[in-house]
Amino acid sequence: MSKLKDSDIQTLIGWVLRGGVFLSIxxxxxxxxxxxxxxxxxxxxxxxxxxxxxxxxxxxxxKSIMALKGRAIIQAGIILLIATPILRVLFSAYGFAxxxxxxYTGITVLVLIIIFTSMLGGHAGY
Amino acid sequence: MSVIxxxxxxxxxxxxxxxxxxxxxxxxxxxxxxxFTLFLHIDIHYAIxxxxxxxxxxxxxxxxxxxxxxxxxxxLGMFLEIxxxxxxxxxxxxAIYMPTNxxxxxxxxxxxxxxxxxxxxxxxxxxxxxxxxxxxLNLNSNYPTADGPVEYSVTNVGGGFGMMLFAGLISGxxxxxxxxxxxxxxxxxxxxxxxxxxxxxxxxxxVTAAASAVVYLQRGYIEPALSMxxxxxxxxxxxxxxxxxxxSTSANWIRVVFSIVISVIALQMIYNGVTHKL
Numbered sequence: 001m002s003k004l005k006d007s008d009i010q011t012l013i014g015w016v017l018r019g020g021v022f023l024s025i026x027x028x029x030x031x032x033x034x035x036x037x038x039x040x041x042x043x044x045x046x047x048x049x050x051x052x053x054x055x056x057x058x059x060x061x062x063k064s065i066m067a068l069k070g071r072a073i074i075q076a077g078i079i080l081l082i083a084t085p086i087l088r089v090l091f092s093a094y095g096f097a098x099x100x101x102x103x104y105t106g107i108t109v110l111v112l113i114i115i116f117t118s119m120l121g122g123h124a125g126y
Numbered sequence: 127m128s129v130i131x132x133x134x135x136x137x138x139x140x141x142x143x144x145x146x147x148x149x150x151x152x153x154x155x156x157x158x159x160x161x162f163t164l165f166l167h168i169d170i171h172y173a174i175x176x177x178x179x180x181x182x183x184x185x186x187x188x189x190x191x192x193x194x195x196x197x198x199x200x201x202l203g204m205f206l207e208i209x210x211x212x213x214x215x216x217x218x219x220x221a222i223y224m225p226t227n228x229x230x231x232x233x234x235x236x237x238x239x240x241x242x243x244x245x246x247x248x249x250x251x252x253x254x255x256x257x258x259x260x261x262x263l264n265l266n267s268n269y270p271t272a273d274g275p276v277e278y279s280v281t282n283v284g285g286g287f288g289m290m291l292f293a294g295l296i297s298g299x300x301x302x303x304x305x306x307x308x309x310x311x312x313x314x315x316x317x318x319x320x321x322x323x324x325x326x327x328x329x330x331x332x333v334t335a336a337a338s339a340v341v342y343l344q345r346g347y348i349e350p351a352l353s354m355x356x357x358x359x360x361x362x363x364x365x366x367x368x369x370x371x372x373x374s375t376s377a378n379w380i381r382v383v384f385s386i387v388i389s390v391i392a393l394q395m396i397y398n399g400v401t402h403k404l
Contacts, residue, residue, distance in 0.1 A: 010193045010200065017190040017332075021183055025361060032133075032354045039351075040130035046352060049169040074350035078179055081357070082339045084186050085332035092204060103264070104201055111207045111333065118215035119340040 009095035016091050020084030027077030035070025086115055129351065135166070136355040144184065144363025149370065149380050153331075154180050154360040155302035156237060160391045163230070163404055168352070170226045170404055174301030175347035176356045178339045181303045183357050184364050185331035192325040197269045199322055202280065202312075203329045205263055209287045210294035210308075210330055211337040217298020218338035222345065224299070230399030233300050237392035240306040241385035259283040269322050278319050286316035298338035303331040 061079075064072030093108035143157035155177040162173035192198050221229065260266055260280040268275040280286075289311035297304040305327050312323035342348050398404040 007196065010196070010198075013200075014190040014193040017186040017193075021186050021190075021361075025183070025358065028354050028357060031350070032358075035351065035354075036130055036133065040128065040133075042129045044127050044129045044132040044351075046166075046168040046172050046349065049171045049347075071350050074354045078348060078350060078353055078357075079343070081179060081182055081186075082336050082343065085182060085336045088186075089204075089207075089333055092200070101264075104204060107204055107208060111204065111211055114208065114211040114215060115333075115337045115340065118211070118218065118337050119344075121215065121219070121341070 009092070009099075012095065013088055013091055016088050017084060020080065020087060024077045024081035024084065027080065028074050031070045031073030031075075031077060033070070034068060035074060038070060086112070089115070132166070133351070133355045136161075136352065137359045139165075140180070140356045140359025141363040141366075144180075144360035144365075145367045145370075146363075146384055147184070147360070148364040148367030149384070153303045153305055154184060154364065155300075156240065156388060158356060158360070159233060159301065160395060162352075164391070164394060164398065170229060171221075171345075171347045172349050172352055174221065174229075175339075175342045175349060176353040177301040178335050178342060179348060179353045180356050180360045181297075181301070181335045182332050182339065183361055185303060185328055185335070187361065187364070189325075189329045189332060192328060195270070195325075197321050198325045198329045199265070199267050199269075199318075200329070201263070201267070202265050202318070202322075203326045205265065206287065206290045206311075206326075207330050207333050209290035210297065210334040213291040213294020213296075214298035214334045214337040215294075215341070217295040217300075218341035219298075220295070221299045221301075221338075222341075227399040227402050227404055229300065230395050230404040232296075233302075234392040234394075234396035234399065236296060236300065236302070236304070236306075237395065238389055241388045241392070243306045243309065244381050245385050257281045257283060267322075269319065276319070278322065281317050282315050286311045289315055294334050294337075297331075297334050298341075301335075301338075301342075303335065305331060 061072050061075055065076055089108060089111055093105055093112065096104040096108055139161045140154070140158065143154040143161065146157060147154035158177045158180060159170070159173045162168040162176065163170050189198070257280060260283050263283065265280040265283065266278065268277045290308065293304045293307035293311060296307060308327035308330065309323050312318045312327060313320055339348065395404070
């Protein structure tokens, strides 16, 4: 195992993390400006939880982004932010595979499987 | 209250949360959840959702910086993420079914534990004893210091793994990084040098939070209009905090003051939980 390769992967992962955070925050700010212009004077009421899976359908979000809805653009930024560490894991798997460290490629893939199980676990619905 | 007023209040509150979180090493979530629930009377599920997003943002930003220094043990982090993500998945599921006042009480208890952790003396210990599992998993490593790299070994891998399952569960349930529990596992059980355990813990927090955030997101707990000012405020606050930390060497009194404040907030969360106000 060469140390040089290890630090190359660390540099790459560092860039993925930084890039993901900056890009998602940028998108969030753009969405926020649009949202506050349109809804800034609405009455805020978050005392009771009233969300649900219906508000987070992927095709709905895409449609709303196309319509330049602020809230949907913020949501896209947030989804990218959540994806950032997951992308980091993906790049780690790739890095370990290049190093021919198959034990850790396996461990990393296992972590990915756990995250996807959580995503599709069926506990998202009511 | 209008949307713009609420946004500005959250933005300012989150700025101080990020600032205090980075100065004390406790993270922003500890301030966000009481701010939302006790002061703004926002449903605790929205608070947890917004806090999770913040945890991902700050941990990813900090992890990128730490990776450059070469202290983070990536293999150790990756291996323990099996435990934390599994725990986080179950924590998020549990959060859906657990009554909110129990969540508030649990949050208060963990808050006190973390406050105690942050003021305790930190000693650096290097273990050289070879553990079979640590060797098999290639977990032993070294980290750079002013006097050259220091080699260290990892002990009690099984115990640390178990503690990480619990840390992940709490993270998913309460929407915090549970960095304190991760450090207990690595520093206290696995006997890893303190510098390595804090940076590696930070490296893992983002992935752990993402594993439960995917559930929260689909449940509608992550409200864009509330999460946006929190993320922006905390990130700017954390950035300011990191600049201050570089300049002042005696941040110890801040930690003590903050620990007292946080214990008071914790008691209030527990009281509200017991009396069913949250």
